[in-house]
Amino acid sequence: MAESILQRVARGDQSAVEECLSQFGGLVWSLAKRLSKTDADAEDATQEIFLEIWKNSVKYDSSISSEATFITMIARRRLIDRHRKQTRTLDTVSMDADFNSPGEVEPDRVEIAEEATRARECLKQLRPDERKVLELSVFHHLSQAKIADMLEIPLGTVKTHARRGMIRLRELLSLESVTGGAK
Amino acid sequence: MSNSPQIGRHDELLIDSVLFGLEGIEAEEFTKLKDQINQVNESDEPKVSHEMVAAALDLSFLKIETMPSSLAERIVSQGRAFCASLAAERTTADVGENRGSELTMGSRDSEPPSNSISEKHSPSSGTRWATTDDLENTISDSSVSPREIISWATAAAIAFVAYFVWSTGKAENQVAERKLGVLQSENQLLLRDLTSAQKKANELQEARADATDKLLVFKAKAESASLELQKLQDKLYPDGKKIYQQVAKSEDAIKWTWEDVDGKGISGDLVWDTKGQSGSMKISGLPKNDPSEKQYQLWIIEENGRDKPVDGGVFDITSDGEVYVVMQPKLVASKPSQFVITLEKSGGVVQSNLDELPLLAKAPDAE
Structure with a gap:
């Protein structure tokens, strides 16, 4: 079975970073944008989420979820957290x-x-x-x-x-x- | 499939947390429950977690847009720095291992000497530096003086130590640099958060200052409005007792005592300030009147012999006991000699025939 993008990131393969961005950048950006008031806010959130993705890439298990779901989970967790911290509704x-x-x-x-x-x-x-x-x-x-x-x-x-x-x-x-x- | 599944509290809170996020008491409760569950059975995680369900749901709803390229570039460099830090960590680990083997090699060198240098330079033992034992051997079959050999060996040893320090140092530096890169990008994010928080704080402070200013203006307006209101109220519904006290304090005021004309037990006095043209009467025992029928009217009789008394205004007695009535002369009373109260038809009269005259006060100095 081919190695997934996240598994390659976890291995320190720099080329996987760009692939990850082109595959899932839009996904994370759209999630972030939907839950942010301004574009600047969404950009910050997106950067934070990707930092989390890199750090958690080693935990990714292809037998449990797809990469898209895994990334969405990380993004949602982060966004809900950010959202709760900001007092505004x-x-x-x-x-x-x-x-x-x-x-x-x-x-x-x-x-x-x-x-x-x-x-x-x-x-x-x-x-x-x-x-x-x-x-x-x-x-x-x-x-x-x-x-x-x-x-x-x-x-x-x-x-x-x-x-x-x-x-x-x-x-x-x-x-x-x-x-x-x-x- | 059951229509009303028995959901444990833990699952309830889990679902709430992935859908809405938890706060306060519920968040604490959830943490406690999680701990308890972890103690009982360590890995009872279902294959598809609620969090995954929420993520899958989110995916199904999402309209995907393209990320701004400048942001993508930032993230790529951040990701690369991360990957590089991983790679560098691995290198340090390798260097650590090498260092370990070199040290072993060093200790092996302290073993009893073997006879030839070539034997020690076998490919498996890798790079290797001369020991004193070697030197002794070398000395035996070379013409180089022992002192030279020792100084050469010392130089070589120093070079080795320097190389070793440099090589491990370099790898460690690389790791540190990569880590620094990651930390810097994290720091950048935090700084941005801080900046935006500060900006918000400033905005709030400005808004607050603005609001305080407005509040002050409103307060001032409200105060002047309430003063205005008080004045109007005083004018419309003058407080007889208050005016009595005010006028009594004035230097120009004179107190006059009522005479009970019909001997009906009516008493009281009045204060009058000619300069200020104001005054108030204190009366006890004057019978109540029916305003629709009759009203009391005050008259001011001038000393200078003006034949028509000045109309001092009509008033009603609505309660027993002591009452205060504000005097409101229609014309200037320049030198009153008497104050008279009559009972007239409702609304008062222009000229009284003094039929019913219950009270009268003569100028105090006239007595």
Whole structure:
């Protein structure tokens, strides 16, 4: 099996750095941009995330996740952390414009696109209210309280939907990885 | 598949943490639970973690944009520095190993001498430096004097030590340089954070100063407005007692005592300041009036013989006991000789026929 980009980075292979950037730079940048107020903020976040990626490259295990998922995990962890540290809450101004966008946009990188399709298929199998809560939390990064406000449901129900949705998704994704992904 | 899965508290918090991030009490609770779980079973991590699910979800929603090239360049150089530091660390490790073998070689040199130099220069033993034993051997079959040999050997030994120090030093320097590179880029990020935080702090401070200024302006405005209001209130609803006290303090004020004309137990006095044209009356025992029917009216009678008394304004008695009434003459009362209170029809009259005259006060100095 060919050595992955991250494994090469972990080995100290400098050429892997550029490859990593061209493969996943857009991914990290887009994640960072979505959760940052300004471009300068997003640039800082992106630099921090990549520093984390280099440091964690040695922990990457191709049998557990794809590189795209691994990198997204690192990025999300960092971004949630940054987001929590900054006291401001995200505005929901862009809500209407982006509200229906999840699922319609096709990522342009092959591996990322495969991952995305897989997750999207699984997402379709959730109950609509669970799906909506997950969309609002993961994509729009709204707090539980804001989601409750928007959907006009109690906070407890938001938590329940989020948790059930996540557990169901995990089941579905595990099943997918056992049966070898999308048909 | 169960529709209502029994989620443990740990899983609940885990999901919340990957979706929303945890804070305060929940974050603490989560840390405790994690520790407990780790103690019980060390690697019960499912193959697909909740964090992975959230990441996969994020991927499915994401619209990917291209990173700015200047940022990409910065990150590439940062990544290269990192890779180089890894490579350099490996080199140090190798040098460390070499140093180990060289030291062993040194100790091997202290073994009993063998007979020929060529034997010691076998390829497996690598570079090797002369020992005193060697020197002795060399001495036996060369014409070079022992002193020269010793000085040569000393020089060689010094050169070796210098080379050794230089080579390890160089590798260590390289590692340090790479590490420095990584630290510098981290430092750069921190500095940027600091700068933006400072900028924000400055902005906030400015905003605060601005707000303080505005607050002061508002306060000043509010104070002058409330003074204005007080004046208006005083004008509209004058406080008889307050004015009584104020006027009483004035040097120009004179106190007049009421005479109970009909002997109905009415008493009191008044203070009047001609210069300031202000005064207030203190009255006890004057019966309450029905304002729709009748009202009390004050008259000021001038000493200079003006035949028409000055209208001092109408007022009502609405309570028993001591009351204060502010005097509001319609014309200037330049030298009052008497103050008279009459009961008139509601709204007062222009000229009183003095039918009902319960109170009268004569100028104190006239008595």
